[in-house]
Structure formats: structure tokens, C-alpha cells
Amino acid sequence: MSNTPQRYTITAALPYTNGPIHIGHLAGVYVPADIYARYLRMQGNDVAFVCGSDEHGVPITIKAKKEGVTPQDIVDKYDGIIRQSFENFGISFDNYSRTTAKVHHDTASAFFKKMFKDGKFIEETTKQLYDENAGQFLADRFVIGTCPKCGNQEAYGDQCESCGTSLNATDLINPKSAITGETPTLKETRHWFLPLDQYQEWLDNWIVKGHAHDWKSNVHGQVKSWLNDGLRARAVTRDLDWGIPVPVEGGEGKVLYVWFDAPIGYISSTKEWAERENKDWEPYWKDKDTKLIHFIGKDNIVFHCIIFPVMLKAHGDFILPENVPANEFLNLEGKKLSTSKNWAVWLHEYLEEFPNQQDVLRYVLTANAPEAKDNDFTWKDFQARNNNELVAIFGNFINRVMVLTNKYYSGIVPKPNNYSKIDEQTIAELKAYPAVIASSIEKYRFREAQGELMNLARLGNKYLADEEPWKLIKTDKERVKTVMYVALQIASGLATLSEPFLPFSSRKLQQMLNFTDVESKLSGQEFSQWDKIATRDSLLPAGHQIKKAELLFSKIEDSQMQEQLDKLEATKSANAASSNKLEPQKDIATFEDFTKMDIRIGTIIEAYKMPKTKKLMVIKVDTGLNKRTIVSGIAEHYKAEEIIGKKVTVLANLAPRKLRGVESEGMILMTENSAGKLIFVNPDEDGVEPGTTIN
Numbered sequence: 001m002s003n004t005p006q007r008y009t010i011t012a013a014l015p016y017t018n019g020p021i022h023i024g025h026l027a028g029v030y031v032p033a034d035i036y037a038r039y040l041r042m043q044g045n046d047v048a049f050v051c052g053s054d055e056h057g058v059p060i061t062i063k064a065k066k067e068g069v070t071p072q073d074i075v076d077k078y079d080g081i082i083r084q085s086f087e088n089f090g091i092s093f094d095n096y097s098r099t100t101a102k103v104h105h106d107t108a109s110a111f112f113k114k115m116f117k118d119g120k121f122i123e124e125t126t127k128q129l130y131d132e133n134a135g136q137f138l139a140d141r142f143v144i145g146t147c148p149k150c151g152n153q154e155a156y157g158d159q160c161e162s163c164g165t166s167l168n169a170t171d172l173i174n175p176k177s178a179i180t181g182e183t184p185t186l187k188e189t190r191h192w193f194l195p196l197d198q199y200q201e202w203l204d205n206w207i208v209k210g211h212a213h214d215w216k217s218n219v220h221g222q223v224k225s226w227l228n229d230g231l232r233a234r235a236v237t238r239d240l241d242w243g244i245p246v247p248v249e250g251g252e253g254k255v256l257y258v259w260f261d262a263p264i265g266y267i268s269s270t271k272e273w274a275e276r277e278n279k280d281w282e283p284y285w286k287d288k289d290t291k292l293i294h295f296i297g298k299d300n301i302v303f304h305c306i307i308f309p310v311m312l313k314a315h316g317d318f319i320l321p322e323n324v325p326a327n328e329f330l331n332l333e334g335k336k337l338s339t340s341k342n343w344a345v346w347l348h349e350y351l352e353e354f355p356n357q358q359d360v361l362r363y364v365l366t367a368n369a370p371e372a373k374d375n376d377f378t379w380k381d382f383q384a385r386n387n388n389e390l391v392a393i394f395g396n397f398i399n400r401v402m403v404l405t406n407k408y409y410s411g412i413v414p415k416p417n418n419y420s421k422i423d424e425q426t427i428a429e430l431k432a433y434p435a436v437i438a439s440s441i442e443k444y445r446f447r448e449a450q451g452e453l454m455n456l457a458r459l460g461n462k463y464l465a466d467e468e469p470w471k472l473i474k475t476d477k478e479r480v481k482t483v484m485y486v487a488l489q490i491a492s493g494l495a496t497l498s499e500p501f502l503p504f505s506s507r508k509l510q511q512m513l514n515f516t517d518v519e520s521k522l523s524g525q526e527f528s529q530w531d532k533i534a535t536r537d538s539l540l541p542a543g544h545q546i547k548k549a550e551l552l553f554s555k556i557e558d559s560q561m562q563e564q565l566d567k568l569e570a571t572k573s574a575n576a577a578s579s580n581k582l583e584p585q586k587d588i589a590t591f592e593d594f595t596k597m598d599i600r601i602g603t604i605i606e607a608y609k610m611p612k613t614k615k616l617m618v619i620k621v622d623t624g625l626n627k628r629t630i631v632s633g634i635a636e637h638y639k640a641e642e643i644i645g646k647k648v649t650v651l652a653n654l655a656p657r658k659l660r661g662v663e664s665e666g667m668i669l670m671t672e673n674s675a676g677k678l679i680f681v682n683p684d685e686d687g688v689e690p691g692t693t694i695n
């Protein structure tokens, strides 16, 4: 731990204002960034923790078009929701700005102009994808196609989210317009490019060679792989009407590429904060002793490790990031989180459904943080971690300490007698924790750090369970004073060390232990400072009055979890229903065509799954005419034993054909319900929607 105050600029990825915040964003970026910022402040550092809404993305204009409103309406709505939910969740930004703010438009324009004036861009007329029907160029998310690197068929014009590769729209194979679905044509247009290739060697020295050991291996590895592929010039302007106008001659009708403007948002946000706080913003971005740290998710690595640093370097006035601790992704109940598919736990909904339980979600997301690999959030794990860890360990220890101190001593910290060996060991362990937890936080290992915090709670729990003051009080009242004194010191250590992780519980515990009163008695000594736990003789001196016990955490019931699981089930069905796109009506069939088909009712009399196939079932059907074999692709939807005896509709005169060596004489008519399950034709069954076809 360093005791010299240090200046830090901490940025958290700017959220897109095309949807609210969900647990994936929190686990990947905002919770770890907040733990880090809170910890650094407690160490007496000078911290600017900034963020803001990213409001210029193409998804925003697409959403506005779909909903028939203006892009400004969309960003105003989500900026409001996001801002409020961050505040209620206790993310301790020093400033939260937005990229539609004037300060940002001015800052980004000036940044571009300086680079333009210094000749840092290449100007080029190239052919870009153009949607004739929509009458507009297709950049970034306006175009979807196959990724040339990994084959993902839903890659965007600026990036493949599957492999993380940064792309130009013209790189896509089989591009399609996201507006009309049409195949675009090529049309000439003039743009400014950032020649990333000219910075290849510099990046290689700075990151690949220079940060091989202190940057996370997932980040370092990705950068290395892009550099191996070779960097190419990248357009930083677009033919769009939503964004920051290109502020130079020839830029009419064009805007800055959103990934050029967005990271400059960190600088604008710092400016906005400094102005309000009467500070100078420049040292936070220009003093080489300032440590700049970007917290992001893995999909943003290319922008924060290649494009933004090249911009900062090319501009020339700015410092470079000290570290970019990007996280992997969090999944929900085994499936990828998705804003568009509503597969998420939304922060603003959580805050309503679990009032005053911000710390539980913070705790679970940190305990399960996708620091080195993708991880899964499940409601079962959420409940277990709350009930078995926060309630049963941390909460139980604190409750015992508070209740017993009030019961035996009317809430006055007792004067200890001589320490036993166990007492001395326990106090020594307590004093070691600040350094242990700090060391993990400083390495961006937040789940390890929080694990150590819980180990301190375990230490307290075990100490009380071993010493059993509630039994001793009958035989050795003097010994109980010492035991309770030691336990109170641990409770006090927990109150301070939990602040970065569990800020709401920490504050509540500090109030219960009446910290403010200790602080005034110790005149001049900062009480809640991290290091003092290791150095001060007593954290909670004898004679100090604490307050009444209150519960820090409460049990989460099965019924609450079931509600959440039901909500996810409903989302699943809704998605299945909307993905069942209706097939267009086929060509006209004449009455003669119809009478050619011999459709009859039959009864299934035998069935077995065809060996070595996934889908095929061999079914014997009594059609009245005869008993015949039909091979049907329903094995993933029905078990053989459950269909025997069922009446089904059969197309009896379909030309026989061999499937995997078995001759199939006819077809059983099937349809699909809204959950995507193939079912025998029965229009009255739940989930069979109008328009569903029979096959």
C-alpha cells in the first residue's frame, strides 16, 4: 500500500442509451470500477471517477425509426433511467455526463480539429455501402453480414461481437441493410481516416512488449492478435445525420464516427465535473503522474487499447492509460445476456423488486465476476450467496456482537483484561487484512478481495463460536469482557473494509457502531481510513457507546426466486412466439390440387426413436386402410412412449421414400406452438397462433 496520495482518473465504459442497464454491464464494468474508486478514495487519493451516456450510436437511430420518435427522445428516456438507477445502486461517479451535452460537442470538435490541423488524418474518396431504397449510406450497425474472420452471420459493419474483431462495413460477406434488408450497392463518398497502421510499431512496443505482465492476459492477448493481423486505416467520419457534425471544410452532412466521439466523452465528463467543483481538469488528463484506468467489457477492448490510445497519442497533449482491466461476459441462467431479446436482469427493475438490497446484488456480481472467463448468474446462486454467506456469516457475526454488547454492557465497549494467545492471534489476523485486501484490489482481483473480506467475517464468527461468551457469562464475567472487546474490534474492521464492496451495509454498520462519535473523540484522526486498522491500538475504544442492533442482511425466500424465474420463462415464450415469423401464403391450389391429397385420421400403435439419429422417430400408424410405417422428425419433441395411442392426421398418399434405410409411407401432419415445440395438429392446444403452418 502506498501512502503518498496519487491522482487517478478512472473511467467506466459509457453505456449506450438504447436500453437500460443490466447485470452484465454491472458485473463487467460498473461494480469493479466502483470498488476501485471507493478504495482509492479511502486511501486518501485524488480520484476523478467519470462516466456518461453514449448517445450517438447507430442503434439509437434505428430504435427511433422503429418507434416513430426522434433519436433525442430515445436518448433522453434512457439517459434518465440509467442515471437514476446508477445513483440508487450506489455507483459513486464523481460525474455522469452525456455525449449530447454542449461541453462534449465542443471538446470532441476541438479534438478533431487539432488532429486535422496537424495532418493526422488521411482524406480519401472510397466506395461505401449504400442503401438505394433508404437513400442513405450504411455504416456500422446499419449493415449486418458475415464476419470474414469467424463466420458469424450477424456481424455488424464496425465490429463482430462474436470474435471481437473490429471491421469496416465493406469487409462483411453478404452485407444486408439493417433498415430495409436489401443488399446494398457501392457509392463513392469522401471521408477522413485514422491511419492505425502507422501506429502499429508504437502499439507493439507500448502494449505487447511493455504491458505483458501487468495487463490482464485476456486484454493483452487480444491486442497482440490484432497487431499480428496488421492494423489498417479506419474512417473516423460517417455519412449520417445523428452525431457531432464534422467541424472542417468538406464535412457538411457528415458526423464523427461514434467511436471517435464516445471516448472523448471521458474528457468532457471530467471537464464538466471540474467546472462544477471549481477544479482544473487538465492535470487529470495531461499530467504524466496521473494514473488513467479504463474499466470496460471485453467487447470494447479494441476501442480502448488501439483506437483511443492512437487518438490520444496523435493529438499529443494527453496521457495514456495505465491499465485497461477489461472483464469477460456474464451470462444469465446459462444464456447470453441480450437487450434486444430482453434476456436480462434489469437494474431499475431489481431496485424496485429488491428494495434496499443493493449490496446483495453487488456482492453476488463480485463473487461471480467474469474476471478471467465468462461466468453465469443464476437466481439459485444469488439466493444461496445471500442466505449462506451474507446472512449466515457476516450478518450473524455482527448481530451477535451488537446484541450481546447491548445485553451485557448496555452498549458500552467493555475494558479488556489480558489477552489470551487466541486473542492475540485473532487481533494479529485482523490487522493483516487491510494489506491483503488492498493487494488484491490493486491487482484488479475484486472477487479475491471480496473473498478475503468474507474471511475476516468468518474469523469473527469462528472466534465467537469458539469462545462462547453466552456460556462464559455464567462462570467468568471478566473473560467475557475481553472476548467482546476483541469481537467489537473485528466488527469495526469489517465496517471499514466492507465500504468499497458493500457501501450501504458498511454505512449502516458504521452508524450502529457509532463511528462518528469515535471520530470526534480521536480529534483530527481520519477514522474510516483503511490503513489505521493495521496501526491503531484500538479501533473501538473501551467506554465507547454503540447503538442498538439492526439486521444488516435478511433472508431471501424461495417464492421471491420463483417470481424471478417465472419472469424469465415468460420472456422465453415471448421470444419464441416473436421468432416464429409467419411464412408468406403459397401459390393458389385448385380444387383438383386439393382433392389429390388423401388426408385421414390414424392411430399410433408403435413408436421408437431411430438409432444414431437425433430427430427421427419410426412410427407405426393404423390408418384404417392398413398399418403402415411413417418416419417423422419429432424425436426431440416427443418420447416414443407418450405418443402411442394418439390419434393423428396423416397424408396417406404421399409418395413413399426411404429415410436412413427405412421406407416411410405417408406423413403425419404437425404444427409448432409458440414455445417452438413441434406438436400434432390441434388448433385448440395452448400456444398455437393464427398463421402457423401445418407441415
Ligand SMILES: [Zn+2]
Residues within 6 Å of the ligand: 147, 148, 149, 150, 151, 152, 155, 160, 161, 162, 163, 164, 165
Ligand atoms: Zn467474427
